[in-house]
Amino acid sequence: MCNFNKDDFVEFMQQGFGIIIDRSLVGEESIILYKDELDDKLISKQQKSKLPDRIIVHIFSYNEKSEWLAGILCDENTNVPLVLICIKDGNQIVEKPISP
Numbered sequence: 058m059c060n061f062n063k064d065d066f067v068e069f070m071q072q073g074f075g076i077i078i079d080r081s082l083v084g085e086e087s088i089i090l091y092k093d094e095l096d097d098k099l100i101s102k103q104q105k106s107k108l109p110d111r112i113i114v115h116i117f118s119y120n121e122k123s124e125w126l127a128g129i130l131c132d133e134n135t136n137v138p139l140v141l142i143c144i145k146d147g148n149q150i151v152e153k154p155i156s157p
Contacts, residue, residue: 073151095108113132
């Protein structure tokens with residue numbers, strides 16, 4: 058089960074990029090997509106090929122000087138996290154497989 062939440066995003070941003078965020082400024086959304094709907098600029102073809110056909114993407118966003126998005130890509134049927142991606146101003150800067 059995916060248990061990444063706003064607090065995890067705040068910690069990820071602080072530890073990974075030295076950015077301190079007020080939790081109340083974090084946006085959160087979850088969507089279901091077919092993996093073919095994922096933009097190739099946001100996830101590598103190698104990681105995309107390992108995903109099931111349908112995924113849930115849990116998105117966390119923060120926008121101050123730059124637009125930051127972190128997405129946890131999960132199996133639609135089990136909600137098990139598979140990949141973490143981080144995007145800054147439309148460019149992928151982190152892609153990390155998550156071991157179940």
